[in-house]
Amino acid sequence: xxxxxxxxxxxxxxxxxxxxxxxxxxxxxxxxxxxxxxxxxxxxxxxxxxxxxxxxxxxxxxxxxxxxxxxxxxxxxxxxxxxxxxxxxxxxxxxxxxxxxxxxxxxxxxxxxxxxxxxxxxxxxxxxxxxxxxxxxxxxxxxxxxxxxxxxxxxxxxxxxxxxxxxxxxxxxxxxxxxxxxxxxxxxxxx
Numbered sequence: 371x372x373x374x375x376x377x378x379x380x381x382x383x384x385x386x387x388x389x390x391x392x393x394x395x396x397x398x399x400x401x402x403x404x405x406x407x408x409x410x411x412x413x414x415x416x417x418x419x420x421x422x423x424x425x426x427x428x429x430x431x432x433x434x435x436x437x438x439x440x441x442x443x444x445x446x447x448x449x450x451x452x453x454x455x456x457x458x459x460x461x462x463x464x465x466x467x468x469x470x471x472x473x474x475x476x477x478x479x480x481x482x483x484x485x486x487x488x489x490x491x492x493x494x495x496x497x498x499x500x501x502x503x504x505x506x507x508x509x510x511x512x513x514x515x516x517x518x519x520x521x522x523x524x525x526x527x528x529x530x531x532x533x534x535x536x537x538x539x540x541x542x543x544x545x546x547x548x549x550x551x552x553x554x555x556x557x558x559x560x561x
Contacts (some may be wrong), residue, residue, distance in 0.1 A: 384499045385410035396426040404445040415456035415499030421510045450513040454501045459495035474513040
């Protein structure tokens with residue numbers, strides 16, 4: 371009697387590529403801390419723009435430690451490095467906008483100096499995984515997100531105008547208005 375042995379080939383997921391790389395120990399630590407290892411081991415497809423340890427070292431001193439202590443913020447930054455599609459380098463075009471898992475966009479620039487994702491240069495392209503592809507980059511991508519709460523708040527003003535230049539009704543109370551001249555959020559307080 372002849373028996374059959376089924377051997378499952380070893381996996382080679384996006385997470386495996388990061389996990390097995392000696393140049394991505396900080397990224398692996400961050401992915402593990404945010405419990406994104408399961409996502410990047412999942413069916414995908416995913417494209418990961420993977421900053422090296424050297425890229426993380428370019429951040430201001432203490433940034434990595436601070437992010438590892440702020441898991442929600444770190445998760446958002448990591449999701450800004452992942453695209454929910456398998457995007458090979460041959461599919462990238464100059465000026466292309468790619469939306470990340472975080473919902474933010476990154477811009478592809480292709481010129482004589484190479485391929486860039488926002489400010490990060492792709493140093494190794496097309497590390498193919500079972501569930502996508504990894505592109506190694508030389509800088510950490512930081513999402514450009516400004517929440518209204520991050521603007522300086524001023525509760526005094528002389529008058530406000532709308533986008534058409536019309537004076538805003540002074541009798542409206544507790545209205546939040548953006549002052550385009552000094553980049554401030556002003557809350558109208560009628561006393």
